[in-house]
Amino acid sequence: xxxxxxxxxxxxxxxxxxxxxxxxxxxxxxxxxxxxxxxxxxxxxxxxxxxxxxxxxxxxxxxxxxxxxxxxxxxxxxxxxxxxxxxxxxxxxxxxxxxxxxxxxxxxxxxxxxxxxxxxxxxxxxxxxxxxxxxxxxxxxxxxxxxxxxxxxxxxxxxxxxxxxxxxxxxxxxxxxxxxxxxxxxxxxxxxxxxxxxxxxxxxxxxxxxxxxxxxxxxxxxxxxxxxxxxxxxxxxxxxxxxxxxxxxxxxxxx
Amino acid sequence: xxxxxxxxxxxxxxxxxxxxxxxxxxxxxxxxxxxxxxxxxxxxxxxxxxxxxxxxxxxxxxxxxxxxxxxxxxxxxxxxxxxxxxxxxxxxxxxxxxxxxxxxxxxxxxxxxxxxxxxxxxxxxxxxxxxxxxxxxxxxxxxxxxxxxxxxxxxxxxxxxxxxxxxxxxxxxxxxxxxxxxxxxxxxxxxxxxxxxxxxxxxxxxxxxxxxxxxxxxxxxxxxxxxxxxxxxxxxxxxxxxxxxxxxxxxxxxxxxxxxxxxxxxxxxxxxxxxxxxxxxxxxxxxxxxxxxxxxxxxxxxxxxxxxxxxxxxxxxxxxxxxxxxxxxxxxxxxxxxxxxxxxxxxxxxxxxxxxxxxxxxxxxxxxxxxxxxxxxxxxxxxxxxxxxxxxxxxxxxxxxxxxxxxxxxxxxxxxxxxxxxxxxxxxxxxxxxxxxxxxxxxxxxxxxxxxxxxxxxxxxxxxxxxxxxxxxxxxxxxxxxxxxxxxxxxxxxxxxxxxxxxxxxxxxxxxxxxxxxxxxxxxxxxxxxxxxxxxxxxxxxxxxxxxxxxxxxxxxxxxxxxxxxxxxxxxxxxxxxxxxxxxxxxxxxxxxxxxxxxxxxxxxxxxxxxxxxxxxxxxxxxxxxxxxxxxxxxxxxxxxxxxxxxxxxxxxxxxxxxxxxxxxxxxxxxxxxxxx
Numbered sequence: 026x027x028x029x030x031x032x033x034x035x036x037x038x039x040x041x042x043x044x045x046x047x048x049x050x051x052x053x054x055x056x057x058x059x060x061x062x063x064x065x066x067x068x069x070x071x072x073x074x075x076x077x078x079x080x081x082x083x084x085x086x087x088x089x090x091x092x093x094x095x096x097x098x099x100x101x102x103x104x105x106x107x108x109x110x111x112x113x114x115x116x117x118x119x120x121x122x123x124x125x126x127x128x129x130x131x132x133x134x135x136x137x138x139x140x141x142x143x144x145x146x147x148x149x150x151x152x153x154x155x156x157x158x159x160x161x162x163x164x165x166x167x168x169x170x171x172x173x174x175x176x177x178x179x180x181x182x183x184x185x186x187x188x189x190x191x192x193x194x195x196x197x198x199x200x201x202x203x204x205x206x207x208x209x210x211x212x213x214x215x216x217x218x219x220x221x222x223x224x225x226x227x228x229x230x231x232x233x234x235x236x237x238x239x240x241x242x243x244x245x246x247x248x249x250x251x252x253x254x255x256x257x258x259x260x261x262x263x264x265x266x267x268x269x270x271x272x273x274x275x276x277x278x279x280x
Numbered sequence: 281x282x283x284x285x286x287x288x289x290x291x292x293x294x295x296x297x298x299x300x301x302x303x304x305x306x307x308x309x310x311x312x313x314x315x316x317x318x319x320x321x322x323x324x325x326x327x328x329x330x331x332x333x334x335x336x337x338x339x340x341x342x343x344x345x346x347x348x349x350x351x352x353x354x355x356x357x358x359x360x361x362x363x364x365x366x367x368x369x370x371x372x373x374x375x376x377x378x379x380x381x382x383x384x385x386x387x388x389x390x391x392x393x394x395x396x397x398x399x400x401x402x403x404x405x406x407x408x409x410x411x412x413x414x415x416x417x418x419x420x421x422x423x424x425x426x427x428x429x430x431x432x433x434x435x436x437x438x439x440x441x442x443x444x445x446x447x448x449x450x451x452x453x454x455x456x457x458x459x460x461x462x463x464x465x466x467x468x469x470x471x472x473x474x475x476x477x478x479x480x481x482x483x484x485x486x487x488x489x490x491x492x493x494x495x496x497x498x499x500x501x502x503x504x505x506x507x508x509x510x511x512x513x514x515x516x517x518x519x520x521x522x523x524x525x526x527x528x529x530x531x532x533x534x535x536x537x538x539x540x541x542x543x544x545x546x547x548x549x550x551x552x553x554x555x556x557x558x559x560x561x562x563x564x565x566x567x568x569x570x571x572x573x574x575x576x577x578x579x580x581x582x583x584x585x586x587x588x589x590x591x592x593x594x595x596x597x598x599x600x601x602x603x604x605x606x607x608x609x610x611x612x613x614x615x616x617x618x619x620x621x622x623x624x625x626x627x628x629x630x631x632x633x634x635x636x637x638x639x640x641x642x643x644x645x646x647x648x649x650x651x652x653x654x655x656x657x658x659x660x661x662x663x664x665x666x667x668x669x670x671x672x673x674x675x676x677x678x679x680x681x682x683x684x685x686x687x688x689x690x691x692x693x694x695x696x697x698x699x700x701x702x703x704x705x706x707x708x709x710x711x712x713x714x715x716x717x718x719x720x721x722x723x724x725x726x727x728x729x730x731x732x733x734x735x736x737x738x739x740x741x742x743x744x745x746x747x748x749x750x751x752x753x754x755x756x757x758x759x760x761x762x763x764x765x766x767x768x769x770x771x772x773x774x775x776x777x778x779x780x781x782x783x784x785x786x787x788x789x790x791x792x793x794x795x796x797x798x799x800x801x802x803x804x805x806x807x808x809x810x811x812x813x814x815x816x817x818x819x820x821x822x823x824x825x826x827x828x829x830x831x832x833x834x835x836x837x838x839x840x841x842x843x844x845x846x847x848x849x850x851x852x853x854x855x856x857x858x859x860x861x862x863x864x865x866x867x868x869x870x871x872x873x874x875x876x877x878x879x880x881x882x883x884x885x886x887x888x889x890x891x892x893x894x895x896x897x898x899x900x901x902x903x904x905x906x907x908x909x910x911x912x913x914x915x916x917x918x919x920x921x922x923x924x925x926x927x928x929x930x931x932x933x934x935x936x937x938x939x940x941x942x943x944x945x946x947x948x949x950x951x952x953x954x955x956x957x
Binding site: 042175 | 378
């Protein structure tokens with residue numbers, strides 16, 4: 026079951042150009058540092074937390090026809106969000122102008138229904154209390170609270186940066202819902218030297234993300250589920266687009 | 281009037297209703313919810329005003345620009361600096377740079393080896409006394425290895441050694457060193473530079489240009505701008521593995537490991553045949569040598585289809601400002617001949633995108649210039665049975681990164697006295713008698729001049745922005761102090777060295793000290809070059825004797841430097857294709873695996889020379905036939921839990937061999953024996 030699509034005046038979104046991503050992982054590290062996601066020294070990745078995860082994709086062909094691509098996956102900030110409809114305590118919701126799916130840690134009771142509901146595996150559960158190597162907690166970012174064990178967390182599109190950008194606009198007596206392009210960007214988008222991640226208001230024609238999302242090469246992950254994600258991907262490669270929608274081999278092209 | 285039962289019930293019901301209607305219970309529930317997640321062992325955020333400062337990363341080998349955010353004197357975040365000439369984003373190392381300040385592997389106080397083999401903390405006075413005594417006793421029999429090629433510390437170390445009567449200063453091998461050797465042999469004055477920004481066709485041969493080669497953050501910024509609405513430069517990558525650069529390049533040209541040189545000579549041959557020439561005294565003999573590398577002969581040697589060679593040459597000719605970047609996938613050990621062939625190809629195409637980047641030169645008494653220091657060959661020095669009385673390591677980890685680490689470890693262990701100036705307790709420091717903590721990036725005054733790859737002279741002062749461990753000392757300052765105590769005063773302070781450098785480069789020292797960077801003007805290319813075809817011919821000969829299975833190392837910047845190991849934040853970036861559990865993965869394409877009786881998941885013993893590692897076969901179709909891919913940066917035996925016990929060290933398999941002609945030690949054609957366990 027999904028929730029009814031809510032309409033917002035602004036809709037923050039990302040357009041990720043898969044053809045520009047080299048899979049270096051700078052976005053993942055920047056995300057951890059910005060959002061105080063603890064480091065983890067385990068080869069068992071089932072319990073590690075990654076608000077943003079870079080997947081390696083392969084076209085499945087043999088050498089020399091092989092091709093590969095890297096696909097960064099943040100929370101897709103779905104328009105019809107399957108996670109919120111299953112939350113028994115309204116710890117996750119989408120009711121703020123901007124269309125970011127919230128996650129309110131003190132409300133979360135750790136039932137993990139949302140994790141089961143999320144088709145993108147974008148939600149993570151704190152199985153343990155977060156631990157930084159001794160001394161490294163001094164380098165925590167001041168903007169994002171540290172989550173204890175027992176709660177679910179996920180990418181917030183660096184929501185604190187949105188609040189800071191709004192505060193700045195308020196002080197300058199500007200419309201907080203008409204921020205300039207680039208005034209509010211996520212840590213991952215900011216870190217990428219390849220410019221693979223473009224962040225902006227999908228509803229604002231003055232923002233680059235608005236135009237890029239309308240590109241004929243744009244697609245969204247598992248679009249057929251009807252979740253209406255606010256994260257778009259770009260690729261000239263048909264096989265990448267096909268994998269994005271998890272198409273079956275005999276299904277042919279869509280869209 | 282007493283309280284009867286009825287009035288008590290009325291009061292209790294009224295009180296209950298009143299409390300329920302008030303915000304009190306809801307507020308309390310909310311507070312309880314918050315406080316159940318607010319335990320003293322959960323770290324809390326720092327509070328205070330944010331201060332930002334611009335600097336250049338000394339940690340990331342690309343020397344990218346950083347803007348550092350500090351709160352209460354602690355660095356809390358580093359973001360990329362788009363205005364920096366080498367910046368425009370972060371590498372996974374620069375993104376973790378702040379956290380590395382408090383890495384578990386940091387050396388926080390001087391350590392001395394005691395009788396039972398352990399390292400125990402001592403005071404700086406004791407450490408200095410030991411060091412000065414040992415260096416005094418060693419006299420000229422002292423050698424030094426530096427892992428910092430771009431800082432003034434390198435020149436200061438050369439001046440310190442000169443004061444002792446020694447010239448045994450070595451840098452860790454790198455593509456920069458190979459290119460330095462090539463450029464100097466061919467007649468260049470400074471350091472070869474590449475105008476990526478001005479190029480419309482970039483051909484990277486062996487060089488993982490968008491991941492680890494040269495100023496890779498700048499390279500990636502240029503790549504990004506080429507993918508705008510107006511199409512810019514084309515990027516083509518030629519190499520054995522479909523790596524990060526190949527994943528986004530316009531074309532991947534598969535090459536067998538070690539055949540980069542022959543591929544480049546093949547391209548040169550096509551161009552020379554079309555009448556292209558170079559202003560060089562030995563061009564005719566170069567052209568004669570190229571007659572052995574026409575497309576058919578190249579195909580016979582390396583299996584590169586003649587048509588690929590022809591079409592690549594045609595694309596280069598069509599481009600207005602093509603640029604060829606030749607290097608090695610693992611960043612070192614590729615030799616000078618491949619770079620020379622790359623430079624010759626650039627020159628055949630007009631050399632419009634080549635630059636001669638002039639360096640500041642010596643500013644201290646007895647200091648050697650960077651190219652002169654790069655002329656030394658560390659792998660050869662450690663392999664040929666030299667016997668110094670004292671060995672110093674400055675931010676260098678040869679016991680991990682040099683080929684045949686076992687031989688290197690033996691060399692270090694048999695040296696009577698060895699000391700490490702280091703920020704991290706790495707493999708080399710773990711073998712030393714004395715370990716001296718030096719400050720890490722952002723903690724002490726340091727500098728950075730013209731990293732390999734940049735197109736213009738570059739200089740940046742890396743200011744002290746935060747406090748390091750109380751007993752860590754800034755490296756440059758420490759070298760100057762030691763030299764003075766050994767009887768040779770080099771400069772009053774590190775700041776004076778920086779001022780002298782700035783003066784030599786005609787840069788504004790005040791602006792540099794405020795975080796601004798200096799970019800100089802471009803010197804004209806030498807009017808005449810020397811191509812030295814004999815060096816290329818001799819080096820290319822070895823391609824004929826290639827082993828049936830060749831090593832294809834894969835570079836991965838996220839896995840840290842040899843000295844720092846894997847940053848804690850980056851341990852999550854290790855992919856399943858690189859490690860399974862803690863076991864190494866060996867990449868083979870299906871044809872190669874089947875022809876050797878191997879299947880996906882098989883455990884194999886891979887050996888070369890004296891080295892051997894065990895890995896699990898993983899079928900990966902993005903690798904050329906008869907090659908086996910292994911990820912670099914794993915298999916540490918020191919540092920911290922984030923680096924220890926993960927996979928194997930590829931350097932164990934590197935078998936060093938002299939490159940005929942240039943004299944450099946190379947390990948770019950490593951033949952492997954693969955046996956199923």
